Amino acid sequence: MEAENVFLLSLTYQGGPEDSDESLQELERLAITAGGVVQGKHVFSRTRPTAALFFGPGQVEELNKQIRAGDIDLLIVDHELKPSQQRNLEQAWQIRVIDRTQLILDIFARRAKTHEGKLQVEMAQLSYLLPRLVGKGTELSRLGGGIGTRGPGETKLEYDRRRLRARVAHLKKQLETLKRTRKLHRLDREAAQLSLVSLVGYTNAGKSALLRSLTGEQAFVEDKLFATLDLSTRKLVLPPSQEILLTDTVGFIRRLPHHLVAAFRGTLEEVVSADLLLHVIDCAHSDWEGHIQVVEQVLADLGAQEKPEILVFNKTDKVSRAKHHRLRHQFPGCVLVSALHKIGLEKLLEAIKVKLAESWQRIHLRLNYNEADIRALVLKRGRVIKETYGTNSMSLQVELPAKIAGQIKHMRKNKG
Numbered sequence: 001m002e003a004e005n006v007f008l009l010s011l012t013y014q015g016g017p018e019d020s021d022e023s024l025q026e027l028e029r030l031a032i033t034a035g036g037v038v039q040g041k042h043v044f045s046r047t048r049p050t051a052a053l054f055f056g057p058g059q060v061e062e063l064n065k066q067i068r069a070g071d072i073d074l075l076i077v078d079h080e081l082k083p084s085q086q087r088n089l090e091q092a093w094q095i096r097v098i099d100r101t102q103l104i105l106d107i108f109a110r111r112a113k114t115h116e117g118k119l120q121v122e123m124a125q126l127s128y129l130l131p132r133l134v135g136k137g138t139e140l141s142r143l144g145g146g147i148g149t150r151g152p153g154e155t156k157l158e159y160d161r162r163r164l165r166a167r168v169a170h171l172k173k174q175l176e177t178l179k180r181t182r183k184l185h186r187l188d189r190e191a192a193q194l195s196l197v198s199l200v201g202y203t204n205a206g207k208s209a210l211l212r213s214l215t216g217e218q219a220f221v222e223d224k225l226f227a228t229l230d231l232s233t234r235k236l237v238l239p240p241s242q243e244i245l246l247t248d249t250v251g252f253i254r255r256l257p258h259h260l261v262a263a264f265r266g267t268l269e270e271v272v273s274a275d276l277l278l279h280v281i282d283c284a285h286s287d288w289e290g291h292i293q294v295v296e297q298v299l300a301d302l303g304a305q306e307k308p309e310i311l312v313f314n315k316t317d318k319v320s321r322a323k324h325h326r327l328r329h330q331f332p333g334c335v336l337v338s339a340l341h342k343i344g345l346e347k348l349l350e351a352i353k354v355k356l357a358e359s360w361q362r363i364h365l366r367l368n369y370n371e372a373d374i375r376a377l378v379l380k381r382g383r384v385i386k387e388t389y390g391t392n393s394m395s396l397q398v399e400l401p402a403k404i405a406g407q408i409k410h411m412r413k414n415k416g
């Protein structure tokens with residue numbers, strides 16, 4: 001497909017978002033990720049948005065001249081537009097207009113790989129499109145290509161609204177089924193009693209790179225926003241022998257469209273059901289502090305603000321020693337790493353071990369020598385603090401997750 005020439009537009013107004021500059025820069029990266037060539041950008045300012053056009057009539061006219069003079073295929077507005085505003089702007093400018101949400105949906109559509117990921121994106125796209133179909137009738141075929149029209153939804157655009165609604169209902173059902181299956185997997189995990197550690201963080205922070213460096217497996221890493229959409233979970237051994245599961249998933253972004261949050265809620269809830277969150281931060285990014293806030297807000301929205309968390313500052317290879325010191329001072333307990341250069345990984349593994357152990361119970365076990373299976377379980381899921389050997393039995397001081405302690409009790413009772 002030929003690259004599209006896009007123009008980016010934003011509005012500052014009283015009571016509006018205060019992060020316009022940061023957000024517009026990000027919109028530019030998103031547009032490029034979606035395959036656009038950014039021809040220009042502009043920030044208008046007004047007391048408040050207008051109901052009909054979002055921007056002021058004079059501003060729309062001013063931009064019209066610029067559009068006529070240039071070679072622009074698509075206008076992207078860095079706000080969520082009402083369906084009527086979008087239609088009116090398209091009429092005024094005679095080119096396609098999409099908003100931030102639609103752009104992000106487009107990127108998600110390209111990125112979704114697994115069955116569930118695709119269903120979730122289609123669901124988000126359709127819920128976004130449905131209110132926009134009002135009065136459009138056969139005009140829909142107009143949306144036949146380019147940024148903001150791609151993905152699982154695109155072949156479905158000929159459906160009339162009734163069939164779209166039926167499709168949404170169908171998707172909902174399928175996602176529900178998948179969610180149930182996932183719950184079963186979660187039960188499996190609980191049966192296996194493995195601790196789950198989730199990587200969370202702003203998009204492009206280096207979560208997948210970290211998963212890859214830690215586990216030595218191939219995770220999809222790319223210098224693009226939303227490189228990863230789907231859950232991927234790997235087993236990881238914390239030396240010497242403790243086994244845990246590490247999960248990587250979709251990154252967060254400011255003004256994450258609520259359609260997406262809703263569609264991806266199942267996956268995100270899975271992530272935050274973890275025992276421990278590793279919040280990965282690109283400390284070389286100019287807005288790293290803003291990113292932390294966005295991520296903490298999304299986590300709070302998902303009800304995960306109380307989860308144990310380790311702040312992992314990544315890409316430390318790109319910042320000065322002085323900044324390392326400042327970060328350590330400002331965020332006690334944080335870990336500094338470079339996923340790319342594999343720096344600080346042992347410290348991170350140690351920090352994960354310590355943090356997981358904070359909720360463990362310390363118990364005393366007297367084991368016969370034929371109970372090697374229980375000792376092995378302790379070594380895999382917890383740790384031995386002290387161990388002494390007698391003639392007929394060994395005495396162990398151990399620290400374990402409460403569940404494992406319960407499991408061991410159960411195992412011994414069954415043996416009689």
Ligand SMILES: Nc1nc2c(ncn2[C@@H]2O[C@H](COP(=O)(O)OP(=O)(O)OP(=O)(O)O)[C@@H](O)[C@H]2O)c(=O)[nH]1
Pocket residue numbers: 201202203204205206207208209210220221222223224225226227228229249250251252314315316317318337338339340341
């Ligand atoms: N210099 C440097 N670059 C890094 C480091 N870690 C990751 N990167 C780069 O940062 C970019 C993003 O890395 P990813 O691992 O894809 O980031 P992510 O957090 O998984 O991003 P999403 O999947 O989009 O949410 C890639 O180009 C990586 O090579 C690091 O420690 N140092």
Ligand SMILES: [Mg+2]
Pocket residue numbers: 207208209220221227228249
């Ligand atoms: Mg990733």
